[in-house]
Amino acid sequence: MRRLLSPKALATLAVVTLALHGVTAHANEMEIHGSNTVGATLAPMLVSGYLKQYTGEAVRTEATGRENEQRILARGNGKALEVLVAAHGSSTGYKALAAGQADVWASSRPVKTREAEEFRNRADLTSLESEHVIAIDGLAILVHPSNPVNQLSIDTLGRIYAGDIRNWSEVGGPDRPIKLYARDDRSGTWDTFKSLVLGKKYALAPSAVRYESNDQLSDDVSRDPSGIGFAGLASVRNSKVLAISEGDAPALKPNQLTVASEDYPLARRLFMYTPGSADNELVSGLIDFALAGPGQELVAKSGFISQNPIAVRPEFDDSVPDSFRRLTERYDRLTVNFRFAEGRTKLDNKAVRDLRRVSDFLAQAGKSADDLMLIGFADQQSNELRAQMISELRALSVRKALAAEEIPDVAYTGYGHYMPVGGRGSQRNGRVEVWVRAR
Structure with missing residues (x-):
């Protein structure tokens, strides 16, 4: 007797089928899913700038009713254009791209080897046609403005976040317990920090407070004299930024030169990934706009480092x-x-x-x-x-x-x-x- 699939299994099969054929299963003209670092401000700015250039008309942004999601609206060629930006973390963006639910994956980390292999039947995500570096960011290490500590080595930072160093007095600061602030597990910012700072040597202390939002993390650190956190450079806000050293190299603060040149030890690239050369005119147009001069000027205005x-x-x-x-x-x-x-x-x-x-x-x-x-x-x-x-x-x-x-x-x-x-x-x-x- 032939076995019938459950409704849930049928839905899953439909998503897989769409993904295998590269078909997007959404109503918007374009959807960008992924990194909060990219999606909170930068991606909406790039989309708005591109749609204004593309249509010659006014562009507006509205909330969707879901946290960390925005919809950018315009009119072009006599029809309404809607672009969704969902910023729930880099890993969520890859999953959406693989499931055919996203046209663009915004990521604050490079594609993982496992992800590239999983996607290989559709496109090579490591190729020039799929991997687009849209900005350079410096992972800023943040403390309260009153904290007298000015620099740390990467290894010392790892020991702090592992809980091996628990008081600021151990690193030249006041006699005060250290409180850890960190991004959540879905975040590319977290992936970068884990890779560059913790590595295989350290594990994050369970006492760390976790955040989906860079801005909220930074705001909370700036109000806590015991706090230390990390966020994208565009989210420094009212916190103090530390200089960071690696090995015998001198400690560097993130700035225009050290981050753009990627000399700063915690510099990182921000990406948009597409499944090869995009057939969607809006997608290919957005990528070209983001990589060119006008798009890179918006990158600088957003607080990240332009590649111009x-x-x-x-x-x-x-x-x-x-x-x-x-x-x-x-x-x-x-x-x-x-x-x-x-x-x-x-x-x-x-x-x-x-x-x-x-x-x-x-x-x-x-x-x-x-x-x-x-x-x-x-x-x-x-x-x-x-x-x-x-x-x-x-x-x-x-x-x-x-x-x-x-x-x-x-x-x-x-x-x-x-x-x-x-x-x-x-x-x-x-x-x-x-x-x-x-x-």
């Missing part, structure tokens, strides 16, 4: 060698680093798009390839000669990529394994900095 390069004169501390000061004395540094896909020699997805951004910067600033200098760096190597060779090869690789963007014969050099920005073995140490001749 600017020239900055760094403030060198005592750890910077005299030889490096002489090398760069007539140059400013662009707020972009070229990095490579992990375990590979090719540039990662962000770096591929940054090539065009550097070209656009030169055109807008009235400069040429002759005004650029690339400086490559390597992680700690067994000997100085090997480190020098690796750093020069990295710089040469970027030089060749820039030549393909019609920026030929850029000056380049390597600086070996000196001036690390992370601990030994940190992938962030292997980078190519871009310097531009000052006027």
